[in-house]
Amino acid sequence: MRSIAKRERGRGVCLGLGIAGITVWTLFAGADAFGAxxxxxxxxxxxxxxxxxxxxxxxxxxxxxxxxxxxxxxxxxxxxxxxxxxxxxxxxxxxxxxxxxxxxxxxxxxxxxxxxxxxxxxxxxxxxxxxxxxxxxxxxxxxxxxDKPGKSIAIKKPAEAGSSASAAKGEKIWKDMKCWECHGEKGLGDGPSVATLKDDWGDPSVPFDFTSGALKGGPDIEDIYRTFTTGVDGTPMPSYADSLGEADRWHLVSYSLKMMGKVK
Amino acid sequence: MKNASRFTMGAIAALFLTASPALAYEAAEVKDGGSLSGTVTGGPGKAGTLKVTKNEDVCGKTVADESGKVKENKIEGAVVTIQGIAKGKKADTKPAVLDNAQCVFHPHVQAAMVGSKIDILNSDPILHNSHAYIGGKITTFNVALPTKGQKVTKDLKKAGLMDVKCDAGHTWMKAWIVVHDSPYYAVTDAKGSFKIDNVPPGKYKVKVWHETLGETEKEVTIAAKADAKLDAALKK
Missing domain, CATH: 1.10.760.10 (Cytochrome c-like domain)
Structure with missing residues (x-):
């Protein structure tokens, strides 16, 4: 008795799945006509x-x-x-x-x-x-x-970002965080590590010359902050999100603007 | 139209098949657990040094080449993983550690469970940059370690083989992390031996991997409260 009941239930499940399948099929087939x-x-x-x-x-x-x-x-x-x-x-x-x-x-x-x-x-x-x-x-x-796409980082520009006071703090951070190892002391992209830098395809990777000002990640101050924070995947540029506090990252942004000649 | 819709359905089916990650691991008490132990042998090994080309004052002139540690045919640093266990012993809650010390990653090879954390440390007074890839080419994280004593913690989000390099000019630095979908893994010691305990009795596939000596897969039956033996040979 019990086994029959089980079989009946099984048949019910099969039928249910079948109907669900047909419904899904119809939905998608139908969606075609509407542009999917x-x-x-x-x-x-x-x-x-x-x-x-x-x-x-x-x-x-x-x-x-x-x-x-x-x-x-x-x-x-x-x-x-x-x-x-x-x-x-x-x-x-x-x-x-x-x-x-x-x-x-x-x-x-x-x-x-x-x-x-x-x-x-x-x-x-x-x-x-x-x-x-x-x-x-x-x-x-x-x-x-x-994989699912990640979540966007929050970007809240502090009032002092881009000021010369902030840039002065950033200059010390540039030194301490050893940004110069790749980007050079003056940000010319001529640091001591340059010759060994490779991208994920094995091709030589060029560190950004800040004095050129032509930012790949976007021209705005928030864009620079985003790059420092998230890094540039596929290249040696790491994320500084875990290595440097938020305020210090903004000072670094200010200093990079100074190297670009955008802050006095 | 018909083709397009068929394509859509196929794509959706494929999406569900590939996107459904290995079922989440469930920790539970293991009744009458068995164990798996053995020795990984093979070769040839490689005992040598790698030339240091930057920061010699901190790193020294050479560092040991750890890519093929073989002694009397016993392989150190091979990773053994039991496949397909969805329910079993509790995973280690301590984070894995990857230390940058004297311009060498410590440990050179390790295994950890997916979902656990890893502490990346810098014990050197110079810039290190731990750039980790999964499955060969996909960057899974790239973090800066500019100062001595710096610690960055990351999640091991995906199972797979990770390799880590240092982009800060230390081209000889390399580490391997096998991120497994269950806590049933081991790394062989200097005698090539390993042991994995508290395994639910059953028949399993076991993978043995080494960075330069290749990999092999074996089938093993682990009986309740007994130690199953697995000896594997790897050859380049």
């Missing part, structure tokens, strides 16, 4: 017309362009290649070191572009196309299926 399928098509189209030439059809950064940016300084040469999306590594994030970026992070890079890297601004691309192409880019790396 067409976002993938749109993403593909936008990618092909705007991104593929550099980042490649497979998203591996091996498009037709190859080296996209070249720097020669003090007898050393650095080259940049278009980002390889299959690696799932992102430099410019508001999330902690090692975490995937948020959609807003991706959108910021796509919209604003990246100075000194060949990545142009796409300010003319409509919002729906940017959304579609972001989804398309995510499909290149399995990481987007395994």
């Amino acid at each position: 399928g067409s976002e993938a098509d749109l993403g593909k189209k936008v990618y092909a017309s705007r991104c593929g030439i550099c980042h490649g059809d497979k998203g591996d950064g091996k498009g037709l362009v190859g080296i996209i940016h070249r720097v020669e300084k003090r007898g050393l040469t650095w080259v940049s290649y278009p980002r390889d999306f299959t690696a799932g590594i992102f430099k410019f994030r508001s999330t902690m070191t090692g975490e995937l970026p948020t959609d807003a992070d991706l959108e910021r890079v796509i919209r604003n572009g990246i100075p000194r890297s060949g990545m142009p601004s796409h300010i003319d691309v409509p919002a729906n196309e940017i959304k579609a192409v972001m989804a398309y880019i995510k499909a290149f790396s399995p990481r987007w299926k395994q």
Whole structure:
């Protein structure tokens, strides 16, 4: 008796799952007609017309362009290649070191572009196309299926950030935190460690020359704070979130503005 | 349209399959637990030194090469993990430790359980920078350790093989951390031996890994209140 009851219950569960499956199927099949399928098509189209030439059809950064940016300084040469999306590594994030970026992070890079890297601004691309192409880019790396994007760090600029008093404090922090080992005493990107720095692809990595002022992560004071805090994944630039207090990080931002000639 | 929807369904199915992480480990009392012990052998080993090219005043001229510590055919620093245990002994709550001391990571090889913490220390009066990768290429954290006595604590969020390097010009520095999905792991000692205790009786797959000598997988049956033997040989 008991075993029959069990079987009956089992059949019920099967039937339930079947109905749920059909419902889900219908929902998705139906959603196609309302544009769910067409976002993938749109993403593909936008990618092909705007991104593929550099980042490649497979998203591996091996498009037709190859080296996209070249720097020669003090007898050393650095080259940049278009980002390889299959690696799932992102430099410019508001999330902690090692975490995937948020959609807003991706959108910021796509919209604003990246100075000194060949990545142009796409300010003319409509919002729906940017959304579609972001989804398309995510499909290149399995990481987007395994990990969730991190949470954006809170950025609360104190009133003294950017002042010369804050910059003076920052100068000492620059020394103590040994920023100069890579970026040089005057921020020229000529510190003693430069020759050994490599990125995650094994290519030589160039520390930022602060006197150039051309910030890859964005031009605003909050952008600099974000980079100090979260680091630049894929490069040797670490996160200082755990090594340095928030107030001191802001002083460092002020000092970096001074090196850029933006603070007296 | 039909293809597109099929694609969507496939993608969603794939998402659920890959995204569902190994079921969360559950700590419970282990009744009549058995143990697994044995020796990992093989070679050839590598006994040498690595040249120091920066901060010689702190690091010395050379450091020991720990990538193949083999003595009389016994391998030190191999990691043994029992696979597929979702419920068992309580995990160690102490954080794992990775110390930067005299420009060498201590320990060179360790294992820890996913979800636990790791304290990254700097015992040197120079800049270190612990850059950890998981599964080969993905940065899992990259933290600055500019001063002596600095401690940074991070979560070991994902299971997998982590390797750590120092970007602060110390190109010879390297550490390995096997992040396992259960507390059933061990690292072999100088005699190549290991022991994992309090294992729920059952039949398991066991992985043995070493950074330069490769890896192997074995099947083992661990009986209640008994010690199962597992000897593994690795060869480059």
